[in-house]
Ligand SMILES: [Ca+2]
């Protein structure tokens with residue numbers, strides 16, 4: 001029966017150890033390999049709308065400071081209980097079409113991943129839409145999303161997730177969500193807004209770092225044995 005060639009048949013253990021050690025040292029010398037993981041924090045305050053006054057019958061109007069983290073810039077918004085993550089999500093049409101924004105500290109030249117979940121208010125009689133923009137010194141990202149219309153229900157909200165990346169060009173980036181409804185009180189429903197520094201290290205890189213680290217330990221142990 002033919003033997004399946006393995007690593008041990010093609011490379012001596014000491015050569016393998018040296019090769020792994022070189023990979024480990026190269027990976028460990030990359031400044032972003034560990035720093036990026038430490039920075040994977042959602043920079044958006046109250047992106048899941050769990051911090052609100054818990055008054056489901058209220059509409060929050062432009063100028064209100066009741067929606068923690070967010071500025072209501074036009075019209076009004078309200079919270080509904082059919083969220084993507086947790087109970088709560090934002091209806092961008094409160095008693096009338098509204099808009100919200102949040103300013104976030106960013107690092108010029110750094111890439112960010114921006115994402116959010118969206119559906120629409122199941123009582124909407126039309127198919128509402130909303131724009132989402134990220135703006136620094138220039139417009140970094142803009143998209144128009146449209147709810148599923150009559151396809152969804154309170155027990156089946158049919159959320160979609162939009163994700164994009166951009167490179168910050170200012171120390172402050174503003175995320176803005178604006179209803180494109182012309183009237184009405186049932187609009188796009190928004191939840192789970194995230195902005196975080198990217199890229200996240202690939203799992204394969206982490207495995208290699210682990211493998212390289214193991215090789216370093218093995219080398220040190222062998223040296224100790226040889227010295228004894
Ligand atoms: Ca939520």
Ligand SMILES: [Ca+2]
Nearest residue numbers: 091093094185
């Ligand atoms: Ca509403």
